[in-house]
Amino acid sequence: MNKIVDDVKQALADVFDGAVVLIGGFGGSGNPHNLMNALVEQGARGLTIVSNDWTQWTALLENGQVRSLISGFTNHPFRPETTKLAEELCQENKLELETVPHGILEERIRAAKVGISAFYCPVGVGTVVEQGKEKRNIDGKECLLQHSLKADFALIKGYKGDRLGNIQCRFAAGNRNITMAGAATVTIAEVEQTVEAGEIDPERVNIPGIFVDRVVKMPKLVRWLDGHEVPGYLTPKV
Amino acid sequence: MKQRLTRELICLRIARELRDGMYVNLGFGMPTMVSNFIPPGEDIILHAENGILNYGETLTLEDDIDDDLVNAGCQPVKLVTGACFFDLATSFGMIRGGHIDITVLGAYQVSEKGDLANWQLPGQKIGGIGGGMELAFGCKRVIVAMEHTTRSNNPRIVRECSFPITARGVVKNIVTDLAYFSVTPEGLVLEETAPGFSPEEIQSLTEPKLLISPELKELEL
Numbered sequence: 110m111n112k113i114v115d116d117v118k119q120a121l122a123d124v125f126d127g128a129v130v131l132i133g134g135f136g137g138s139g140n141p142h143n144l145m146n147a148l149v150e151q152g153a154r155g156l157t158i159v160s161n162d163w164t165q166w167t168a169l170l171e172n173g174q175v176r177s178l179i180s181g182f183t184n185h186p187f188r189p190e191t192t193k194l195a196e197e198l199c200q201e202n203k204l205e206l207e208t209v210p211h212g213i214l215e216e217r218i219r220a221a222k223v224g225i226s227a228f229y230c231p232v233g234v235g236t237v238v239e240q241g242k243e244k245r246n247i248d249g250k251e252c253l254l255q256h257s258l259k260a261d262f263a264l265i266k267g268y269k270g271d272r273l274g275n276i277q278c279r280f281a282a283g284n285r286n287i288t289m290a291g292a293a294t295v296t297i298a299e300v301e302q303t304v305e306a307g308e309i310d311p312e313r314v315n316i317p318g319i320f321v322d323r324v325v326k327m328p329k330l331v332r333w334l335d336g337h338e339v340p341g342y343l344t345p346k347v
Numbered sequence: 348m349k350q351r352l353t354r355e356l357i358c359l360r361i362a363r364e365l366r367d368g369m370y371v372n373l374g375f376g377m378p379t380m381v382s383n384f385i386p387p388g389e390d391i392i393l394h395a396e397n398g399i400l401n402y403g404e405t406l407t408l409e410d411d412i413d414d415d416l417v418n419a420g421c422q423p424v425k426l427v428t429g430a431c432f433f434d435l436a437t438s439f440g441m442i443r444g445g446h447i448d449i450t451v452l453g454a455y456q457v458s459e460k461g462d463l464a465n466w467q468l469p470g471q472k473i474g475g476i477g478g479g480m481e482l483a484f485g486c487k488r489v490i491v492a493m494e495h496t497t498r499s500n501n502p503r504i505v506r507e508c509s510f511p512i513t514a515r516g517v518v519k520n521i522v523t524d525l526a527y528f529s530v531t532p533e534g535l536v537l538e539e540t541a542p543g544f545s546p547e548e549i550q551s552l553t554e555p556k557l558l559i560s561p562e563l564k565e566l567e568l
Binding site: 235 | 398417428436438439481
């Protein structure tokens with residue numbers, strides 16, 4: 110078994126137009142920046158992007174590749190032009206937008222991963238989240254029916270990965286990557302280091318290899334380097 | 348001397364509500380500053396929704412910053428001894444499952460019944476819910492940190508929220524640059540006032556009729 114892929118282009122070659130793509134990370138931390146950049150280059154269009162926030166969808170939206178956005182943040186708090194673009198595209202019906210609570214989104218993704226078809230949850234009752242959803246009183250609490258979110262590709266980030274797909278994460282960079290792995294038909298992980306099987310201590314594996322299909326080694330891209338913030342955080346940390 | 352509270356002083360007042368042994372989540376924006384005023388030597392454990400328990404002070408650009416160690420507001424942070432990491436599903440399980448004692452959230456509007464509106468401006472298609480809905484629904488106590496009025500000096504504490512709702516009936520306390528309030532079944536109670544501001548003046552900038560606490564006092568800072 111060897112899940113390690115040498116070429117990032119090869120890793121993403123089969124992402125098709127109209128695919129549903131989960132992208133990991135939280136606010137730039139633990140983001141698979143390289144995979145996302147490669148997807149921009151690969152150019153698949155009409156994508157449904159499922160994300161936490163703007164750091165996962167901005168580049169793809171600005172490149173005209175997004176048909177549908179499912180995200181905890183569908184605005185960009187720090188770049189008005191991006192927010193304006195999303196708003197305009199949505200008003201012109203060129204972009205479908207679903208702003209979702211982070212935790213609900215995470216459970217919908219997890220449900221698809223672990224074979225749960227749907228679940229009831231009280232979060233969002235009395236808000237726009239309620240719209241179009243079945244509501245039921247369970248043990249005295251109003252709850253909304255949420256369905257599992259099926260996806261074609263999951264792009265995730267790890268620290269170390271081996272040929273079996275085992276991934277070790279670092280500090281808080283695991284975040285959504287751990288949940289997302291295995292939640293799509295194909296899970297692709299970018300890692301900073303590829304290592305021999307057995308080098309990651311079994312107790313230290315954050316993502317069991319069973320959930321991962323492809324592992325590609327890419328440089329870590331950082332936001333803060335040598336005492337300053339890098340615009341667009343596209344600088345490799347050596 | 349009459350002075351509206353700064354954002355730092357609002358957060359200082361909120362920090363006084365935190366007790367040893369509490370698990371606390373600080374929302375995006377102004378609430379993150381509450382961490383600067385946590386008394387040392389106590390176990391007040393900060394929860395970051397991106398998967399950290401016991402994160403600590405925010406770092407500056409002069410510090411050795413690690414991209415993998417940030418809080419939910421994308422700020423680089425240090426860890427406190429006894430910290431741990433976990434994935435996001437677990438993190439929201441902590442929130443939604445009622446394990447967090449206090450959350451401090453920002454707001455566009457709060458109603459006299461404790462309805463919270465803080466994720467979208469009216470008429471927009473885009474917005475930022477983030478973890479706010481789960482925090483509002485799931486945490487044992489919601490404290491709002493906000494400016495008392497809009498830029499055109501209109502009330503943000505209202506009878507009914509006109510902005511899109513984050514959650515209904517969840518807010519327990521509101522701290523603004525003018526006052527400290529409690530939301531009760533009887534109504535919105537004015538408990539403490541910013542130095543130099545009278546209850547009448549605060550009422551004039553607040554839409555619902557306020558109840559005045561029998562123990563009304565000036566905010567001690």
